[in-house]
Amino acid sequence: KNMPRYARISVAPIGGITYLPYFSLTRNDEVNAESFEEKAKIAIEYYNRTIIALNQINTLYFIGNRGNTNQEEYAVGGQEQKNKAHFLELAGALAILDFCNEINSLKPTTQVKEFGIEHDTNTISFTDLNIGNAKMISPPLTKFKLFTEYLNKGLSRSLNVSRWTKSNIRLVRGNKQSLLDSNYFKSAEYRTQIQPFNDYFDEWLREMRENKPLFSPFEEITADNALELVKGQTPKGNKSFKALDIQNCLLTDNISIRNRGKKHTMLIKMFGRSTDKVLSKRNLVIR
Incomplete structure (x- = not known):
């Protein structure tokens, strides 16, 4: 009772997530994967008696998958435990958002x-999710995936060609020249901050694509069919990165995003708007 804001904390809504077993181990030692499901049943019975029946919390989420077909390297925990990203972890994040959205109607x-x-499938895409979850994650994931794909596969074609990457255009005032030129993309800041973060994002998606159930909402693309990125969606017209380049050129001297001192921020804001415009116009995200 002596803690700060005790009165508010004591009546704060409480939610919990229980993960049922969704992987096994390469070998059994101190931790035996063969006992995971039996221990899970015992835990659920305990939660029924001590939490659910006594109304100890507001909401309890159960998340799991039938069968432990994924194998992880044996580790007791700590730094040695390096489980690959799994769709059920994304499901847990969605549970947190669901709880927050329901906070006023508990x-x-x-x-x-x-x-x-x-849909009962082991290969999950956006259209296999319920509409609420699809609307929540389809736009941001697709926008960021298109962003990383452009930087990996489209940027080399645009550098010093597309206006939004040029800082030496003749007869153009300095405040109209691009701040995101080849020098920026060669800079140590870009190579040590933007690129690694994008690589982690792509690694996260790849690991979920390789686990079971697979979460694989995106197609492999090239610079020429970039807008065929989303599985099950085939847009009409030009499918290359051209539409994204056009939008970036329209945005490059927009004073609301132009920032000489924070070029990373400018890059993210520019692509946030351009990817949204392109994907929305082609109906490639679920809203």
Whole structure:
């Protein structure tokens, strides 16, 4: 009771997530993967008696997958445990967002929720999610994936060609020249900050694509068919990065995003707007 804001904390809504087993181990030692499911049943029974029946929290989420077909390298924990990214972790993040969205309509009794998808499949794309979850993650993930794909596969074609990458255009005032020129993309700041972060994002998607169930909402693309990025979506017209270049050229001297001292911020804001414009116009995201 002596802690700061005790009165508010004591009545704060509480949510919990219980993960059911969704992987096994390469070998059994101190931790035995063969006992995961039996221990999970015991834990669920305990939660039923001590949490759900007594209404100890507002919402309890159960997340799991049938069968432990994914194998992880044995480790007791700590730095040695390096489990690959899994779709069920993304499902857990969606559970947190669901809880926050329901914060003003919580019931006095403990509500139990399970995460589910619309179609029984081991290869999950955006259209396999319920519409609420699809609307939540399709736009930001698709925008950022198009951003990273452009920088990896489209930027080399645009550097010193597309206006938004040129800082030496004749008869153009300095405040109209691009701040995101070849010098920026060769800079140590870009190579040590933007590139590694994007690489981690792509690694995260790749690991979820290689786990079971697979989360694989994107196609492999080239610079010429870039807008065929989203599985199940085939846009009409030009499918290359050209539309993105056009939008970037329109935005390059926009004073609301132009920032000489924060070029990373300018890059993110520019592509945030240009990817949104292009994807929305082609109906490539779920809204």
